[in-house]
Amino acid sequence: MSQRYFADHALLPTGWATRVLLEIDATGTLTKVLPDSAPDNAQHLAGPVLPGMPNLHSHAFQRAMAGLAEVGSAQPDSFWSWRERMYGLVDRLTPEQVGVIAQALYVEMLKGGYTQVSEFHYLHHDTNGQAYSDPAEMAWAITGAAERSGIALTLLPVLYAHSGFGGQTPNAGQRRFIHDVPGFINLLETLAPRIADHPTQALGMAFHSLRAVTLEEMQGVLATNPTGPRHIHVAEQQREVEDSLAHCGQRPVQWLLDNIEVDARWCLIHATHLDDSELGALAASGAVAGLCPTTEANLGDGLFRAAEYAALGGKLGIGSDSHVSLDVVEELRLLEYGQRLASQQRNCLHDSQIRPVADWLYRSALAGGAQASGQPIGTLEVGKRADMVVLDGSDPYLATSADDTRLGRWLFGGSKQQIRDVMVAGRWVIQARRHALDDVNRTALAGLFREIG
Template structure:
């Protein structure tokens, strides 16, 4: 792959343009076990942050924001070892499976020991995540993160960020070592933490070294301060700068992309990239609202992620994606259209249409909704998606099958108790 250069935006392959128009159909069928639907891909996860869910909800500053939340995150990140990370991630992945997620994209930047020194082997923290996913039985797209600078001005990483940092060559060696582990349940892609954390020359070097089919994920335009700093440092808004300076195509997943102008909305849609939306985390952090109606109108591709894991529920992500738009626009059924009036089917169709390109997995896994549950009484193929997403907060996932193995039965993960026990012990250590 040649280094990216400024260029005009190409049209995505016809298959992807067609998917963008057709992301409104969700196959649901009824059998003796219940309502069978495709599993949901979780496109953005920081597993270690499951340990801090609910611990950043006390005011630390009258102007609390993402930037003050980050202080709590740094404090908990500094306490992890590979063993603790494996215990926390396994619990998280069990919760994902029981909720209906069957694949997770792990945006992994907690690489090193406290102080920034490498573990032996350097893959130790990544191996902890791989082991956790194998224990739970979830498909894992591992996305080691390149994190180099503390801001657009290139300042060095702070002491608390040193666990995250890499130079380019050690980072590429890490990717090579992890790609050797790929198999039926594991894909290894690449994440660039953000434009503020990866200088342009480093970004180009890494992109040029990746395999042509590598999945590439990137935080972008999450905060207005990030947009303003990018304009000041690079003379362009973050998404526009990226589109002008990288070969953004369907292999790319742009995480958040909350603050876009109209040209950026159209540019992402034309590129074929996917936007990973994380409504519960974006609401928790006060990020803002993604321009969903304009993006759908442009034919854009998107999926969901649970990010900081204040919620681990595809239903809640999808519900609040729609509800946020309703509150802002003061109207109902924003994601629906004349061609597809069902909001639930439109939302589920969207996440299913983008999953393979974001995760690298083409295989179809299955969730089974409990047809006997009162919330699904009288459900039909026409309304079961709407009923699941909007009818209440009682768990409706009965069974989950991943790679042909039933990992959840009757609403319970096969190893729930043992994994929860290890998680409780890990939390006692982390919060001591």
């Protein structure tokens, strides 16, 4: 049975449209998107309607340590010192606890404007580093949490084999992450049948980083022709660039592009430290740069050269990564503000077709995130999944805005509190800012935090 909705304003592929009739079939797919229509007894939505934002990079378990690594020490802090704190958390988590964390996280994501998450999943084994009797047990904790929360999921199991360039032996903190190539391929084969049958879940794969896999291991996995998107962390910190140069004489992104066929199936997470040649080559590849501005700022990683990359036609999307923020507004705002701080100019991210910065940010992140997810999302048009965010039409800032200021009012003057309702695949998962699992999650998280200290 189809559902019918009417929006006074909706962001369509061509821009803002008025009086839009939306029809959704029983599979959660848009079958009609008709501007300049009459309501015709359709349910009137409570405010401006946007396509739901894909979150292209998540480590669900890291949400449990958000805010706990913000204490200075006598030594300079960096990503590398933060990583030691993360290893301490990893030592204690069971699959059940990961499910609790992920379920609450995904509800927070929905409230923050995300309707799809690409989960970069590398916490595979038990606390001794041994495979569970079901090698996908940790992965099922993630897929179950996504199912219960209602968020759509692209699961990206991660091959993580080494502690540094050249196939260095993993350290003790990494023991729960490690696979060899046959074990990793077995994991993908275990996951594929069940996920293939799920209407809002998809399977891809990832390599943790060039530090963590060798060329031969990457080639061994890719030779099996895995379907779905392919993600990798790369060039996140200056030290990684220096280590790559010392190991092979090339910067990491240049090495990757020279040795692996990187195309539109790929998403390069962070890619923070690129020289001019790498920036142009990444843009030309068709891959997506997966930017996580709040995490990159929290870790002191540096700034991606987004304005220059965009001018070259490069594709980008956003992710919340370690989840110090779960808010589309904060992520996109910081992406633009970082470019302003670096250039000492205003209004950096726009082009000749889309001058409003907020519109450029939102529509670019939709396109890049949809590509990186491998799912039919990112726009409100016939044939795409009905993932929608409804802003609060009673908010005076939004109620009085014009087409060229509406998203600017929200992204540069508002917050996630202006998100009222959220739909995934034709199903309302957030209504009037509430989720059915709010009370359950609050109680479960409090109990879990007391357990793990």
